Each structure stands twice: as structure tokens, then as C-alpha cells.
């Protein structure tokens with residue numbers, strides 16, 4: 001059930017107009033727990049509002065990484081599970097998400113049902129979220145058997161987003177896929193979707209600079225997620241570039257308050 005973290009998101013959105021979430025993927029094939037913890041700390045220092053933990057592919061067990069990140073930062077940690085393997089009791093909350101434009105019912109309700117008893121038992125806060133895949137969709141679309149929305153057809157995701165709101169979802173996530181080319185989800189699509197729904201729009205996948213992040217907020221996104229940018233830059237410049245991006249996001253958000 002939505003709780004403390006959800007209230008934090010809504011309070012902050014009301015005051016600041018837009019939020020920045022940092023996505024970390026504790027994948028032992030490409031990083032260590034220490035490195036991921038350091039990234040989380042630098043992201044918090046740069047002004048990011050929450051740490052999302054997850055990925056489309058999971059190698060190993062994420063519990064240890066989630067526990068250590070949650071211990072290291074004061075901002076909320078939110079699971080962003082790519083499958084039932086992405087569940088851990090050590091996060092502050094989790095996005096309980098359904099990939100609505102998947103062609104495979106497993107990703108719409110199957111994985112969720114398999115994970116539900118454990119989630120209920122450990123009592124972690126859940127935030128129901130519609131996950132909508134936009135082209136190119138990258139690894140997440142491939143793994144999730146998605147039929148990604150065409151970038152120049154914003155009305156179709158708008159219909160899905162309205163349906164998600166009517167089904168009781170708290171957030172709609174427009175996902176272009178981690179590492180997507182083309183500056184993230186097109187602003188025309190973000191604005192078409194956010195115009196028709198009253199719940200916040202969160203977007204990610206290919207937002208690699210301040211311009212694309214500001215464009216998303218100006219188009220109506222409430223939360224912008226960055227993962228690849230963090231992995232590539234934050235350790236190198238100690239979060240200086242990220243702090244500038246977040247400052248631009250907050251200035252754009254302030255216009256909406």
C-alpha cells in the first residue's frame with residue numbers, strides 16, 4: 001500500500017513541481033556493491049530525490065546491495081524490479097509495476113502474482129505503477145515482450161495512461177529503455193499523456209543532459225529518471241554535472257508550482 005515514501009513523493013512534488021530519481025543497477029558483472037553505494041551517495045549529494053534500484057536483467061541476489069544503499073542514504077530507496085528476482089525487503093518502498101503494453105501476460109500480472117505473497121508478508125510499501133514501453137525500449141522491451149509505442153503516435157500511450165489511472169495506478173512511467181538514443185521519450189508524447197491524466201508521469205530512458213530533462217519537465221513529466229548518465233559521469237566528476245542537471249530540472253519544476 002502507498003505510505004511514507006508515496007507521501008514524500010507527493011509532498012515534494014507539490015512544493016518543487018518536479019523530481020529527479022537516480023536509477024542504480026547493482027549488477028555484479030559490471031560493478032561492485034561499494035561502487036553502487038558510492039554512486040547513491042554522490043547522487044544524493046547532487047540533489048537527487050530518490051534512488052531507484054533495479055534492472056531488466058538480474059545477476060545474483062540484490063539484497064545485500066539494497067540493504068547497504070538504504071543504509072548509506074537518507075533519501076528513499078525504491079525497488080524498480082525487472083522480475084520477481086528484483087524484490088528485497090531492505091528497500092523503503094517498491095514500484096509495484098505492470099508492463100501494460102506487453103504481449104505476454106506474465107509481465108502484466110504473472111510476475112506480480114508470484115511475488116505478491118512475499119511482498120505482503122514482509123510488508124514493504126508498494127506504489128502501483130503502470131509501466132509503458134516507448135520505442136526503442138531497448139533491453140526492457142526485449143525482456144518484457146513489449147509492443148513498444150511508436151514515437152510519433154502519442155494518442156495510443158495516452159489511452160493506456162487513462163486506462164491505468166482508471167484502474168487505480170498511482171503513477172504512469174513512460175520508458176524509452178535504458179541507453180535509448182534520441183533524447184528520451186518525445187515531449188509530444190509526454191505532453192499528450194500528462195494532459196489526459198491527473199496522476200504524475202514519470203519518464204526515463206535516454207535522458208542524458210539538462211536540455212532533454214528540462215524538455216521532459218516542460219512537457220509535463222513530474223519525475224525524470226537517469227541511470228546511464230550516472231553510471232558514466234558521476235564518479236568521474238564527483239556529481240558536479242548531475243547537480244547542474246538537477247538544478248535545471250528544479251528550475252523547470254518551480255514554474256509548475
Ligand code: 1GP
Pocket residue numbers: 023140175176177178179180203204205206207225226227228229
Ligand atoms: C531505464 O528509464 C531508465 O529503465 C533510465 O534510463 O539508463 O537511459 O538513463 P537511462
